[in-house]
Amino acid sequence: MKNIKLIFAGVLFTLSASFIGILLSGRVQLGSLGRAPAEEGGPLFPPREPGLAIQGRQVYISLGCVACHTQQVRPASQGNDIAKGYGPRHSVARDYVLQPSVLLGSHRIGPDLANYGARVSSENEIHSHLRSPKAGSAMPSYAFLYTTGKDGSVVPTEKATALVAYLKSLKIDYSSPEAKLNQ
């Protein structure tokens, strides 16, 4: 075969061009996406995460919560997430632009948490859920994040406090140019 080198170069070129194309297409489509005001002249959304929530995100990652929980509300045409009360609108790419590591998740053993901070009533509710999920729940207990005080009371560790701050910060409470609230 006289042209073996040429054929080989052609195959290599095709493979590398498509590989680079896949890598670049995301950046071309979404690379310039930034925060946007929900209304004319309003504050920019999504808001920055409070410092404690940033630490809590690391705890969430290290404990592997993403294995069972998603953080993405699907459009009404693609599932019943909105009907189930997972969020007031579907998630859009802009929701994640400030996140250093996007925790979309791929398995939903437990409920979606994208808007959990808006539906939970108190920090205590989150702490007691983490310590002892309801009987029969597939969710493991994270009681090791708590210690017992001298008077026998339950004391959350720094990790538990940060994790709860992170969970409380998960809210879809702003319209985005791509998806308005409750539409």
Ligand code: HEC
């Ligand atoms: C093995 C799967 C699994 C893992 C791992 C897991 N969960 Fe869960 N989670 C569930 C299931 C199932 C439920 C629903 C039943 C219940 O409420 O216990 C749930 C419920 C929840 C809820 C209540 C959601 C709501 O809408 O009421 C929160 C908050 C939560 N999990 C947070 C976490 C956090 C934080 C972690 C990591 C520290 C975690 N989960 C790890 C399975 C899991």
